[in-house]
Amino acid sequence: MLIVSKKRGAMAVFLTDGREVIVPVSMFPDIKRLTRAQREDYMIMDDQYFSFEALSKIYSVKDILRC
DSSP: OOOHHHHHTEEEOTTTTTEEEEEEEEGGGHHSSSSSHTSSSSEEEEETTTTTTTTTEEEEEEHHHHH
C-alpha cells in the first residue's frame, strides 16, 4: 500500500493488487486538520496500516475501504 496525498482534498491509496482508492480527506477529520507537509510525513506498517508523524492514531486499509 502506498498513500499519496497530492490530490487536492483527497487521499489516493494504491493497493498491492493494483487498485487505486481515492477518498475525500473530509472523511478523516484528524487527517484533514494536518498541514500538507504533515500529511506527506506518513508511515506504512505491515502494508495494511498507516499513520502520520503528527498523529497518534493508526488507520487501516479497511478504514479507507469503508468510505
